[in-house]
Amino acid sequence: MDRLTYSTLRVREQGSVLTARIHRPEADNAINATLVHELDDVFARAAHAEHTTVVVLEGLPEVFCFGADFGVISDAARAGQDTAFDPEPMFELFRRMAYADVLTVAHVRGKANAGGVGLVAACDIVIADDSATFSLSELLFGLIPAVVLPYLIRRTGFQHAHYLAATTQTIDARQAHAWGLVDAVGPDSEALLRRHLQRLGRLSKKGVARYKTYLRELSPLGGHTKDVALATNREVFADPDNVRAIRRYAEDGVFPWESPTAPDAAPDAPHATSPHPPSETTVPPQDQPHAPSPLPEPGPPTAALRAPAPQAAAARVPAAPAVSPRALGNPLFREAHGVDYAYAAGAMYKGIASVDLVTALGNAGMLGFFGTGGLAPDAVDDAITRIKKGLDPGRAYGMNLLSNPEAPDLEARTVELFLRHGVRSVEASAYLRPTLPLVHYRLAGLGTDPDGRLRQDHHIIAKVSRTEVAEHFLRPAPAPLVRQLLTAGLVTPEQAELGARLPLAQDLCVEADSAGHTDGGNAYVLMPAMRALRDRVTNEERYADGAAPRIGAAGGIGTPEAALAALTLGADFLVTGSVNQCTVEAGTSEAVKEILQGLGVHDTEYAPAGDMFEMGARVQAVKKGTFFPARAQKLYDLYLRHDSLDDLDPRTRATLEGKYFKRSLDEVWRETRDHLARRGPERLAEVERSPKQKMAHVFRWYFVHSTRLALHGTPDQRVDYQIHCGPALGAFNSWVRGTDLEPWRNRRVDVVAERLLHATAALLTERLTAYAALTTGATPPRNATPPTSDTAPGGPAPLATTAE
Ligand SMILES: Cc1cc2nc3c(=O)[nH]c(=O)nc-3n(C[C@H](O)[C@H](O)[C@H](O)COP(=O)(O)O)c2cc1C
Known part of the structure; x- marks a missing residue:
């Protein structure tokens, strides 16, 4: 390979191993367009080089890479320029690292945040020093680690990635190892790296290339994932609220949840290029009384995840970063079905x-x-x-x-x-x-x-x-x-x-x-x-x-x-x-x-299901104001007790004909027979041979009839309406009582869904904040918990104004 000079990288080559060190000490090794371009060039050349089988990516001893360069974004905003930088080169860089014909090894010491975690996750092998920490701080600024997540999920599975993104929590190298983000960890990562390179140095280029091609086919990324990731990234970086938050942080060291005039607002905020919040892992609590601690620590306590000292935390506990309704659930579901x-x-x-x-x-x-x-x-x-x-x-x-x-x-x-x-x-x-x-x-x-x-x-x-x-x-x-x-x-x-x-x-x-x-x-x-x-x-x-x-x-x-x-x-x-x-x-x-x-939570009950009547299947239906569940049950009981319609005593028969069917059972059978004849003469012949089956078909007519009455809203036969429904509606009714959604005419199906999801996201934020307070022993500030109106159906902000 040609000797190369780059402005953001230090590159050296030894046999089949190429080492690229990110070198932007003035900016905490933050990612800018030049770094993305130069890294991409390194990986592309290595993939095509005849003898290069391994590329090691490393950072500085105290910081691997701190994510997007907020200084650049802030400068662009100040100059009135576009702040939404093209995320595609970064997505393509990650893809190349994951799938190009060369093995990629991340050697992580110190902090890896946001896009830095993306660089790590995209590598084939991750070796971490005990000093390494990992975090996704994007959501604190209303941003989303959209380009990072597909690669992170590939490594850690959905929930760990989701946890990191949603809580913005910093984890240490051991935790990252337990979650699959890191493959090997130790106090002397240089030695660990050397041992790995010794093994990897024995592999042939052809073998590595063929293996990576196979991996590409096994778990490809791109297509819709890429479209969604890029669109989301562009959207959040173009959002004026987010840009304002980034500027306030880059220029004044003020976090989005802080009042700019608060006396304790970020007197010693970290580097202005960094979107990273101060954390209990990296900053002593007494220096950062406003450190966010959105969740109790996961799993077994580790030094890195230990809660801040009580005297520091008692000062105030900020609200957990607002969870967006779009972030609920699994992104792969959204991707597969093409929904938001x-x-x-x-x-x-x-x-x-x-x-x-x-x-x-x-x-x-x-x-x-x-x-x-x-x-x-x-x-x-x-x-x-x-x-x-x-x-x-x-x-x-x-x-x-x-x-x-x-x-x-x-x-x-x-x-x-x-x-x-x-x-x-x-x-x-x-x-x-x-x-x-x-x-x-x-x-x-x-x-x-x-x-x-x-x-x-x-x-x-x-x-x-x-x-x-x-x-x-x-x-x-x-x-x-x-x-x-x-x-x-x-x-x-x-x-x-x-x-x-x-x-x-x-x-x-x-x-x-x-x-x-x-x-x-x-x-x-x-x-x-x-x-x-x-x-x-x-x-x-x-x-x-x-x-x-x-x-x-x-x-x-x-x-x-x-x-x-x-x-x-x-x-x-x-x-x-x-x-x-x-x-x-x-x-x-x-x-x-x-x-x-008008239903409450107790107004439904299980009744026999018409479509699987003989099997005894049951389905839940409205009982308030209708006789359907009771009548359906009566029919099923009669079916179990008798072998034929002829066995019914005259009083029962009269009740069925006068009240349930409002016609004679013979008439019902004639209708049923005509229907069966249209569906298939063999079936009809079979039913006609069996009096019990004939009785079942006559009784099933009531289920068809009662469904029809409900669907048509036949006014004088409400008591026979068959309306399938579960208690969820009663719960919904009481939730929306007294709001604009109380009358059904205001209930548009998409509005119902949006209100539910919005309030669910607000509730999650509220719960996270409350747990944070429990963990630190502090009382949540009154404004830390979203007002209950946020979780009430009547008063949520429109979805478009949420953190996305
Ligand atoms: C009136 C009504 C008719 C339904 N019909 C079907 C159906 O034809 N096929 C089906 O898979 N589920 C059917 N369901 C079930 C729903 O698709 C859904 O799984 C279920 O209602 C969810 O539970 P919930 O009612 O407690 O919200 C029906 C539900 C209701 C309320």
Whole structure:
């Protein structure tokens, strides 16, 4: 390789190892455009050099790299220039470090912050000195480590990265080692590095290049990740509030949460180029009484994470950095489904989750699943066309796919429709095990881009309430079904091969007690069990980084408290149902919405489910003001006790005909028979042979009828309305009582979602601040805790004015 001279780097070469040291002592080794350009040049040349197999990246002994150069941003703002520097070169630099044909080794001593952590995370191997510390301080200034996170998540997994970003907490080298950010740590990192280089020095260029190519294919990054990362980075650096915060810090040493006139405001703030807050790790507490300590220390106490001395902390505890609603949940969920929020509205049959509902959510950056249940393929076809028309370009939508063992043909036709329309997100419900059409949908979306990156165009969210069902979806598609699809020419050998390495569903929606068909499960129990199962299966199947299935939560989410509880249980995304049925867009009658608006938390109960009547399946429905649950139960009891309609005593028969059906049972049977004849004569013949089956079909008519009455809002038959609903709506109703959202006519589905998410984020901030106070023994200042109006539905600021 040519001898090279750079202004921000010191480069030396020894055999097959090239060492690049960041050298900007005047700016705490902060990142500027020149450094990015020069580093990129070093890695590009090393990748192409015939003999270079390893590049070591290191910083100064006390600081590895401190992130973006705030001095430059502040200067640009003062000069009236653009402050949003192009983040693409940095993204591409990280990508080159991670995937170019050379092994990259970070040797970290001292502090690594923000973009500095990105440089570390992008390396193949990280060796840290005991003196090394790591932090992401961006959120303190309203910024987001958007370009860093994809690489950090690749190394540490989502939660550790999320923790670092959300809490802005500094961690020491041992903690970073435990979390996977560091591979080797010791008091003499030079010796540690030498030992590693001895081993790496034995590798051939060809072997290294081939290995890195393979890694590139295994866990590619780019495409949508890149688009989102760059767009987010540009957005936060262009935000005038953030630029103001950066300037105040760079010029006056005042942190965003401090009043500029406060007597104790940052008298000895760290270097002006640094976005890093003073921390208990790096600055003695007595020097920095306002050091943020947003969370109690994680895991076992370490010296670095020890809380500040009480006398220092007692002065005041700042509010934890505001959490943005967009930051809730798993970014990979947002990326996969092309949404801004990790939030979905579950399907509601017969188009109750309507075209308008799905479109409104999609245009607000969320995911709505159209309720295909009980609709003919033509109606579903028409709905997809209308949804696509109503959505702004690039916005997401999803469709419900229901297992239907009684009509397998319908499932296959529905999948054909989805494939024809290019539906990208499907909520798969009522499955006990994978079926051919479902596997077909998943595999048909797999492929590789021309540059070798894995493409997954079809995303399945499998809705489950039981672990044994969940496991089917967490594993790759069953081999016999894949073979069948291959033989039929419905998938390619490449798709079959890719499918064997990926879970059938990338998203599992764990449905606890809700309006859906559940066993009335308990989220506190189900979520940990499902997550443990996911971890076990991920391990056994050896899924690549980022390919582990995500776990979402549904059931009971109607308040910020519930949403936060679900997130704390580890939910990667949230799914609501009941609250959406009582919105302007929901495709049910106004009469139903009037009833729903007045429900409390005790006004629903489990009743037999019409679609799985004979199996004894149950579903939750409104009991206030309707007889439906009681009547449905009565029908089920009669079904269990009798073998035929002829066994019913005359009084019972009269009650059913006069009150429930409002027509004779013979009339009901005639209608049912005509329907069955249209669906399939074989089925009809079978039912006619069995008096018990005939009775079941007559009773099931009541369920169809009562649904229809509700959907049409038939005025004089309210007592028979069948309205599926869980207690989440009662909780929502009491949360919004006395606010603009009390009347259902003000409840737009996207507004409901935004209010919920905004209040959840505010509540999280509030809780973090309160815990910080507990940790330090200080009383939170009155303004540290967001006013309760922030967590109330009536008064949140519009989403656009939050920290993003
Ligand atoms: C009226 C109504 C109809 C529903 N229909 C379906 C459906 O057709 N398919 C489905 O997968 N889930 C269905 N669900 C369940 C929701 O998609 C969602 O998973 C559930 O309601 C979430 O729990 P929650 O009601 O406690 O918010 C329905 C829910 C309601 C309220």
